[in-house]
Amino acid sequence: MKLITAIIQSHKLDDVKVALADAGVHGITISEANGYGQQRGHTEFYRGVEYVVDLIPKIRVEIVTSDAEMESIVDVIIKSAGTGHIGDGKIWVTTLDMVARVRTGETGIAAI
Ligand SMILES: Nc1ncnc2c1ncn2[C@@H]1O[C@H](COP(=O)(O)OP(=O)(O)OP(=O)(O)O)[C@@H](O)[C@H]1O
Numbered sequence: 001m002k003l004i005t006a007i008i009q010s011h012k013l014d015d016v017k018v019a020l021a022d023a024g025v026h027g028i029t030i031s032e033a034n035g036y037g038q039q040r041g042h043t044e045f046y047r048g049v050e051y052v053v054d055l056i057p058k059i060r061v062e063i064v065t066s067d068a069e070m071e072s073i074v075d076v077i078i079k080s081a082g083t084g085h086i087g088d089g090k091i092w093v094t095t096l097d098m099v100a101r102v103r104t105g106e107t108g109i110a111a112i
């Protein structure tokens, strides 16, 4: 099992949500995140305004999925979150030891 973490631009959240639902993803977690990438100290646009990059607000999307589906989901996020401009976001993937559904006690793939 894999945890996909994607940091995306806030204004792309709706596009990403729709694309993930269309791809059959049935569980996501969304939270606010502040950070910077390789433009720190340079400028980046946020809501049409140019900022010197220190900590820029973005959206974190987390998806727990199977090993088999991970690559296609990453691809869906890249295509739906991208504008071709700096600050479009970053995605990383980690391996999960354990997932459990609280209601049933199911664990592993059955709990996703
Ligand atoms: N190395 C990193 N470690 C942890 N978080 C990161 C890292 N790089 C970027 N992030 C997070 O991802 C967000 C988006 O990064 P961003 O799209 O600016 O990446 P980038 O590598 O600078 O690419 P680009 O040149 O396209 O801007 C950042 O605001 C930050 O929250």
Ligand SMILES: [Mg+2]
Binding pocket: 036, 037, 038, 039, 086, 087, 088
């Ligand atoms: Mg950047």
